[in-house]
Amino acid sequence: MTRKFTRRQILAQAGVAVAAIHTLDPHEICCAMAADAKTADKDLFELKKVADGVYAAIAAPAFKVNCNAAVIVTDDGVVVVDSHSKPSAARAVYQQIQNVTNKPIRKIINTHFHWDHWQGNEVYAGANSGVEVVATERTRNNLSRPDSGNGGVSFVDKQISTVPKEIDQLKAEIAKESNPETKARLESNLRQAEAYLQELKPLKPALPTRTVSSTVTLQERGREIQLHVLGRAHTDGDLFIYLPKEKVVMTGDALIDWMPFLNDGYPEEWVQTLDALDKLDFTHIVPGHGNVLAKDQLVFFRGYLADLIAAVKKSAADGASVDEIKKAVGNQLAPKYERGMSKYPVGQYRDRVGLNVEMVYQKVVKKS
Numbered sequence: 001m002t003r004k005f006t007r008r009q010i011l012a013q014a015g016v017a018v019a020a021i022h023t024l025d026p027h028e029i030c031c032a033m034a035a036d037a038k039t040a041d042k043d044l045f046e047l048k049k050v051a052d053g054v055y056a057a058i059a060a061p062a063f064k065v066n067c068n069a070a071v072i073v074t075d076d077g078v079v080v081v082d083s084h085s086k087p088s089a090a091r092a093v094y095q096q097i098q099n100v101t102n103k104p105i106r107k108i109i110n111t112h113f114h115w116d117h118w119q120g121n122e123v124y125a126g127a128n129s130g131v132e133v134v135a136t137e138r139t140r141n142n143l144s145r146p147d148s149g150n151g152g153v154s155f156v157d158k159q160i161s162t163v164p165k166e167i168d169q170l171k172a173e174i175a176k177e178s179n180p181e182t183k184a185r186l187e188s189n190l191r192q193a194e195a196y197l198q199e200l201k202p203l204k205p206a207l208p209t210r211t212v213s214s215t216v217t218l219q220e221r222g223r224e225i226q227l228h229v230l231g232r233a234h235t236d237g238d239l240f241i242y243l244p245k246e247k248v249v250m251t252g253d254a255l256i257d258w259m260p261f262l263n264d265g266y267p268e269e270w271v272q273t274l275d276a277l278d279k280l281d282f283t284h285i286v287p288g289h290g291n292v293l294a295k296d297q298l299v300f301f302r303g304y305l306a307d308l309i310a311a312v313k314k315s316a317a318d319g320a321s322v323d324e325i326k327k328a329v330g331n332q333l334a335p336k337y338e339r340g341m342s343k344y345p346v347g348q349y350r351d352r353v354g355l356n357v358e359m360v361y362q363k364v365v366k367k368s
């Protein structure tokens, strides 16, 4: 069985002072948006068949967001890609997996280190003996570093200190809200935040037991699974999982059906990494968030990033301030991207475009 350490042990191994927890800026939270969350437990995931023995567990929009999972059934077991933000979510998907196969879980693959993609690992690691947790070397490092961004062992502790403040804020908003619909939504968010905090406290991180630093092929019985390391994009350790026979790729958050989150990302390299992904022969994308997509979503998503970078650079060169660029570029790109980037109640165009502009300004304009 995968050995599980407490968070304190992991941080101590990494030579980290556990006490060094800084206050979380709301902008740092990858995917927690002020969502219109109305998620009931039974509606957490919808298992969709993508190919024979390959499924996408599509997460319903929620205040405490969950990523999608991909489920790949082999001749003698199951490989699961990503494990959501909390053990209860992973348990919900695990139950659904058991409805389609009673084969044991063999491997968990984490696409990147963000909180909403790995915090349920312990459920699978505890379900069967010898479960491997696979990620890139960089993701493994990010998961155990003291402050690597929006995920990892230290981020669990950070959330334990910040979610209570979020709960207080929700309570205050509920108290002064008069619209019954808004009040009900806030109350649902409050329940989710409280339940999430209770799950975070005893979390026992199941970290990668096997890492890759370049593209490799796994020969799982009856199934070829390629793990592609294509360059930096959403993080410095993104992993793309590709099934060449079935023509399916799992992209984590490097390609999603929402607005991208750039805070831990590398905007210009991201475009190149998507160009490398484009060279693979696939017809279906299981993204980190949103529904199963056709390959042409890559062109749309890449186009947004490329156009965003070009527009921010141009406005900056013209002497505009960051605030002016946020407004101008947000309006400038809206006709082409607002509709396609606002399909769900989370991660919409107007929610994120300002922050995207700010990140490109910091990471591309100021660094050049």
Ligand SMILES: [Zn+2]
Binding pocket: 030, 031, 067, 114, 116, 117, 253, 288, 289
């Ligand atoms: Zn995510």
Ligand SMILES: [Zn+2]
Binding pocket: 030, 112, 114, 234, 253, 261
């Ligand atoms: Zn992410």
